[in-house]
Amino acid sequence: MSDNEKRPEWAPEEGGKGFACRVMDGVEGGHDGISSYSGSGKAKRKVYRRPQLTADDYADGITGGNRAILGRAITLVESNSAAHMEQAQEVLKKLLPKTGNSIRIGITGVPGVGKSTFIEALGVYLIEQGHRVAVLAVDPSSSITGGSILGDKTRMEALGRDERCFIRPSPSGGTLGGVARKTRETMMVCEAAGFDVILVETVGVGQSEITVRSMVDFFLLLMLAGAGDELQGIKKGIMELADALVINKADGENKLRAETARNEYERAMHYLQPSTEGWISHAYTCSAIENKGIDNIWSVVEKYRRITKASGVFEAHRQKQTMQWVDSMVDEHLRSLFTGNPNVAKVYGEVEEAVSNGTLPPTAAVNRLIRAFDER
Numbered sequence: 581m582s583d584n585e586k587r588p589e590w591a592p593e594e595g596g597k598g599f600a601c602r603v604m605d606g607v608e609g610g611h612d613g614i615s616s617y618s619g620s621g622k623a624k625r626k627v628y629r630r631p632q633l634t635a636d637d638y639a640d641g642i643t644g645g646n647r648a649i650l651g652r653a654i655t656l657v658e659s660n661s662a663a664h665m666e667q668a669q670e671v672l673k674k675l676l677p678k679t680g681n682s683i684r685i686g687i688t689g690v691p692g693v694g695k696s697t698f699i700e701a702l703g704v705y706l707i708e709q710g711h712r713v714a715v716l717a718v719d720p721s722s723s724i725t726g727g728s729i730l731g732d733k734t735r736m737e738a739l740g741r742d743e744r745c746f747i748r749p750s751p752s753g754g755t756l757g758g759v760a761r762k763t764r765e766t767m768m769v770c771e772a773a774g775f776d777v778i779l780v781e782t783v784g785v786g787q788s789e790i791t792v793r794s795m796v797d798f799f800l801l802l803m804l805a806g807a808g809d810e811l812q813g814i815k816k817g818i819m820e821l822a823d824a825l826v827i828n829k830a831d832g833e834n835k836l837r838a839e840t841a842r843n844e845y846e847r848a849m850h851y852l853q854p855s856t857e858g859w860i861s862h863a864y865t866c867s868a869i870e871n872k873g874i875d876n877i878w879s880v881v882e883k884y885r886r887i888t889k890a891s892g893v894f895e896a897h898r899q900k901q902t903m904q905w906v907d908s909m910v911d912e913h914l915r916s917l918f919t920g921n922p923n924v925a926k927v928y929g930e931v932e933e934a935v936s937n938g939t940l941p942p943t944a945a946v947n948r949l950i951r952a953f954d955e956r
């Protein structure tokens with residue numbers, strides 16, 4: 581075989597001797613399994629495309645512990661393309677019988693409270709106990725900031741390296757509802773892959789805590805001592821969502837203050853509505869950085885699981901959450917049909933003006949818009 585003949589078939593003709601690739605003697609073209617071509621003319625180049633996976637390939641890969649396929653399945657779930665969404669649903673349907681076998685824990689707190697550090701400490705502890713941990717995030721602001729501030733692998737070094745842990749940053753883009761759907765479905769995929777503890781991180785500055793509360797079994801609020809409630813953006817409503825309140829950074833000079841804060845919160849919590857039926861939420865302290873109090877917090881989660889499973893509250897809670905999710909997706913769908921309706925769009929501006937200048941009462945305005953929507 582001359583040197584020229586050893587050139588792979590996709591090498592550009594004008595490539596000359598400077599073209600480094602040569603086919604080994606005795607090997608037929610296409611030996612590398614790459615079969616798709618792109619481009620035209622003389623300089624045809626072979627382009628490697630990942631083989632398309634069927635829904636069965638995805639399901640088998642995920643349940644068989646293939647991390648690459650797990651990652652691809654999550655990308656599929658996160659895609660906004662109609663074809664991907666359809667395939668994602670097919671995959672989820674196949675996985676459904678294998679989902680649900682986990683404890684789902686929501687973790688919230690203002691930026692800087694120590695969420696990443698806490699998750700790293702808890703995650704490492706859980707792995708040592710034989711668990712498999714998935715860390716997900718809900719951060720609707722990441723579409724604005726252009727990158728996720730949550731579920732950041734670089735801040736969870738030890739966990740990120742461990743095979744028994746899977747970290748996925750928040751899906752970016754879209755509404756909170758869209759981000760929440762993706763995280764919920766990712767949670768199902770991770771459960772089918774055998775992760776038995778799912779940690780969902782969210783930043784404690786608004787609506788996202790309520791959304792995360794509605795997708796987890798146990799909700800943990802991280803706080804700091806002496807930062808003032810207003811500063812921490814913590815409202816009574818958010819404290820009421822919590823199944824445990826944890827004062828982090830209880831170390832060094834801060835230890836005593838953390839203990840005092842714990843007592844204060846403990847007292848305040850007496851007056852709050854319990855987040856979960858049959859469970860009284862308490863306040864705890866920990867030091868995520870020094871790994872202190874983490875085991876105690878896990879024992880609280882375990883106790884919660886035991887009690888609520890025995891009472892049936894755990895299952896009832898999940899069923900209710902799933903139906904709320906279905907309802908909220910129906911709401912979103914109907915809303916988008918309404919806002920996308922051309923008849924509604926035609927009269928909307930007029931109706932808005934009439935409502936703002938006080939010539940049309942709101943109920944009449946609604947009737948007018950709905951009539952426009954119902955027009956064929």
Ligand code: GDP
Pocket residue numbers: 689690691692693694695696697698735828829830831866867868869870
């Ligand atoms: P996040 O923004 O809530 O995720 O907070 P990080 O985990 O990034 O932590 C913010 C800062 O607080 C970092 O500098 C951490 O090292 C520090 N930090 C986190 N946990 C503790 C702790 O338990 N004690 C002390 N002293 N510092 C901590």
